[in-house]
Amino acid sequence: MADLFKDFKEHSIAEFFKKNRQMLGFSGPARSFTVIIHELVTNSLDACEEAGILPEIEVEITQLADDHFKIKVKDNGPGIPEKYVGKALGKMLAGTKFHRYIQQRGQQGIGASGCVMLSYLTSGKNTIAISCFDKVRKEYEIGIDLKRNEPILRKISEQPTEESGLTIISEYKELKYEKSNKGPFEYLRRTALANPHATIKLKEPDGTISVFPRSITVNPPRPFEIKPHPLGISAHDLLEFCQRYAKDYRKLSSLLQEVFSRVSANKVAELRTLTPDVDFDKNPALVTWEEAEKIINSFKKVKWIAPSMDALVPIGKEQIEASFKNIFNPEYLVVTERSPKVYRGGIPFMVEAAIAYGGGVEAAGKKGEIMRFANRVPLLFDASSCAITETIKTIDWSRYNLKNFEEEPIVVLVNFVSVYVPYASTGKLAIAPEEDVMDEIKFAVMEAARGMQRYISGKRRTMELATKKRLVMRYVPQLASDVALLSDEKKEKIEKKLIDIIESKYSKEVEEEETKGEENEEREEEVDVNE
């Protein structure tokens, strides 16, 4: 029997992702291409912003053979110190972001290392990394020892420089460059749309150079790390905090006040009353699971101040408006920015939505298009399993005077902003359908849709009135000359009077229409509150 186990082995996370590369988003030659660009550009944007540098990112794609490409991504960020360069690019699950409670694009510490792995697996080549850090330019060759998930690092050169930044050059086979809605060009165009402070350049395999210049010259406010809210954590989290910080705080009560947000001395007093059999003066290291669970249950009974929302950085209403006008020049545009909310009890998030309708959207042949973003990162794949798409599909668009969403000249943008995005998979291509999140997306899109509806129905009514008026106007000359004959008044005078009457009648109707529209709006707002 024991020989059933003779093959028992342990495997590294790198081997796991080698075998399951589709879980990193590397499935299929076209999708893999976009995911590579996404991982590298995302890292660059995060690095620049963290260092307070306006991002300047260059992507250069060269086709070496049929399915064989060289991809170069260069940024003007701070570069990487030698001590970290291997692990940052050649070891999975290593990085600065995994454990932090802060709004950021990258989270897992897999992206760049995943690209280094894919490059080697498909082309047999190691990745070249040029890091200009602290006035020194160092060039490295980087690979991953998959069996151990450890970097293989070789320094090629070292020389002084005035620049800063990181350049990654890697080769891949089994790729396909597509100029589709899901390709690298569209990915970068949408990235530029959501990051108006960044300048992004792209050189495509056919030599085409596109520049998406920045439209503002200040970085967005830095998101900062926030303390977790009591409603956002589990008993296991609380125990972990107790063990980690036992050396810093002698009493559970002081740990609670320091480690979590919104926990004051008064709140601790309330918790003591709610949980009489837990000793809040005990050493945090001695807290048991049962006690942690009781505290978590009491957390749910206390009335907390909502978590701080300062850490959330949206794209911003003006910026979305400017970007959309720039790209689509639509006939009508409405942007809504909801106030921050929490999901899972304590994780702050907010939703921005925009609707562009008609005009340039129609001219571009766009119909029922949905542009999804999470923390300003475009989501191009897995639309059918994404909370954003799912929510938009549940909206009854006929309420907003749209017959068939997918046949209308409409583009809907949704940006989900949070310190923790509940991605549906490692590839970070879709947002998991959490109820609180979906509700909020729905309200944001509905709010924008109401604005659009007023416009469309106003437009339709105006057209109807104009048609009626035109019809009535047709009778004016004939009527005027007939009345002139009968009354001996001048035809021109009668004609002018008739026109005045018609004009005043129809301008009154337009006014009434507008007042009615506003009333409807108020009624709808009220409905919303109860939803």
Next chain:
Amino acid sequence: MADLFKDFKEHSIAEFFKKNRQMLGFSGPARSFTVIIHELVTNSLDACEEAGILPEIEVEITQLADDHFKIKVKDNGPGIPEKYVGKALGKMLAGTKFHRYIQQRGQQGIGASGCVMLSYLTSGKNTIAISCFDKVRKEYEIGIDLKRNEPILRKISEQPTEESGLTIISEYKELKYEKSNKGPFEYLRRTALANPHATIKLKEPDGTISVFPRSITVNPPRPFEIKPHPLGISAHDLLEFCQRYAKDYRKLSSLLQEVFSRVSANKVAELRTLTPDVDFDKNPALVTWEEAEKIINSFKKVKWIAPSMDALVPIGKEQIEASFKNIFNPEYLVVTERSPKVYRGGIPFMVEAAIAYGGGVEAAGKKGEIMRFANRVPLLFDASSCAITETIKTIDWSRYNLKNFEEEPIVVLVNFVSVYVPYASTGKLAIAPEEDVMDEIKFAVMEAARGMQRYISGKRRTMELATKKRLVMRYVPQLASDVALLSDEKKEKIEKKLIDIIESKYSKEVEEEETKGEENEEREEEVDVNE
């Protein structure tokens, strides 16, 4: 600048999956429940079959509080030797299956450890494991040190036993027991359907006991490990084999013949001609990436015998028929078993499909239901992103006389069998949409659908003929008495003659109809070959 990196940390795979438990399928209280049952039962079935034991599996679910459950899964497998028990149940990415080229349910070595982790994260309790191995019953308490991805193991008791098997008892909170189409009951019912050699018992929280007894008393033939086919590997794989086996084979040529299937001395000679600048007598350890790539390219030019399909073990036509009759008792049932094929050039797989129509299916209120399996494991979630569902939706069912698939009393079963199932995510809930795989699923379902169509159209035509006949028959008595009056023949005689004429006319039409049906069928088969 360097302080940007002060938080640089490394993380374990266990921490990763703690944070991303949805990637293991643990998302939402109802889905998590089914996934836990799935992971534990799958491990039990694999263990029993590997040891040549007819599986006898007991699942007992006890509700301890609102969202708090105790789950016990007991099997009669070989148990686990003490040396491996900690790692098998308390360390992720450890196991016997990850690296083997064999048809098996479990593959990643995450499932059971994932359950142990989830149990602790939600209930604070460690898992109890009772292993009866080699005549000794040992009871352990097992947890995972998440920071290091290492097991925490404590032996509770040890005593002699005559039994063998493994029992896992764990507690979970944040679960919800549902008697839905995606719940544990349905999961086990479908598992029983696809594993007629297993007896499965379930005790539900409300005390209901269900037994799905085995209907055959022999285990399916053991799938065995096969050597990889040259068309199924990449340059990176070849290099890895060269390095791993350099100590066993002095020459590349002998390594190729021994490590891969279908590589004969003749084939090596062919490869030498196709790749003159590679020295096939060199030491495998010295093969370079460029050489490996050249060999892989030559692999594609050689005409290979298809990979061995002996390693694939389907459920089997008779078994599916028996199970379906047992469960649905449909009016019509057709099972198709396609011959094995390869995908990605060298990975053998095969598809079984069955269609049950009308009768018990209609009585049970089932409409357009799709039952998905991969290596006999039911797939209950993520239908919309699964190759099976996607393929079935692309089929034009009106060709098969079905107006609207989703409104018809029809159940379609598809079982995907392979040494490597391309799951779309770690949770193993859906098959990734690979083109070769989708084609084959389509052909299998279409083949079954044609069988069903003949039945339905035959049935419809028979009904039409019967209606016509009934209409004509109405005139017989009147006509017979009128003719009797005119001809002086006996009314009864005339009536009998008229009936004979009508009967023979309509039975002839039925025959013609059947012949026409067969012709259609042949024509369609021909079309299929070219598809």
